[in-house]
Amino acid sequence: MIDAAPTYIIGAHRFDAEPLAPGLYVVATPIGNMGDMTVRALATLAAAETVLCEDTRTSGKLMERFAIKTRLAPYHEHNAQKVRPEILERLKQGATIALISDAGMPLVSDPGYRLVKEAVELGIPVTACPGPSAVLTGLALSGLPTDRFLFAGFMPQKQGERKKLFAEFAKLKATLIFFESPHRIVETLHDLSAALPGRHVAVTRELTKLHEEVLRGSAEEIASQLGFRASVKGEITLLVGPPEGEAEVSESELDAAISGALASMPASKAASEVAKRFSLGRSDVYQRILARKDGDGE
Secondary structure (H helix, E strand, C coil): CCCCCCEEEECCEEEECCCCCCEEEEECECCCCHHHCCHHHHHHHHHCCEEEECCHHHHHHHHHHCCCCCEEEECCCCCHHHHHHHHHHHHHCCCEEEECCCCECCCCCCCHHHHHHHHHHCCCCEEEECCCCHHHHHHHHHCCCCCCEEEEEECCCCHHHHHHHHHHHCCCCCEEEEEECCCCHHHHHHHHHHHCCCCCEEEEECCCCCCCEEEEECHHHHHHHHHCCCCCCCCEEEEECCCCCCCCCCHHHHHHHHHHHHCCCCHHHHHHHHHHHHCCCHHHHHHHHHHHHHHCCC
């Protein structure tokens, strides 16, 4: 018996999927709206021998929606190390395997990058079928600068770690993008307001879905809006604009500030205070203080 050619359905129409060349296929899936599934992605999933996914139940709904019969196999952070050698061996033997995540572009905040990395090292062909992404969708809707941006993944759960993260990126002249839990978003916005005052912020929620929402303004303004709600639900992408209009501090102004600080506190603390005042790197200020002391012959 000859197996039927792989097919997929869009609406009431059935389409044949062309055979795939051997290799690993990284395939983007919708972040909410099923209409964002690309034709290329559907044809790839239908023609692959196996589709690797985070959750077979979640991905099963996607496959059922488009009548794709390809076998699903779990590949996630808990089993990746164990099953990856077997997957790579199959790929070396000429298999066609697709990799998807629960939503969006694989490898973004999921374990897929190790599979791609090792496949590339083994000379296995890797192909990307691009598509929906919460990172890029949020950036497009934010109203913030798009010429330079940094995606920093999921926001840390602990307040201290969040503050360190904000301090690390404080001087970066780029739009910052994070994923955040709806249960912590108000607290995170308060931390953001204290750490990076004056920044333009956008909170995008439930992107491409029925209740899509984009809130724009200062961190405190948005925190106030969300704080009045009984609860905040849905997947959130938080975007923070770059620093604006920072005046360059003059050499004389910086030296005067250092002198004033050193008059009442030790060098280490003085460096921290001056760095914070002028949004400078603490280590740079501290080295300037040490250079002054060397110059004075101390």
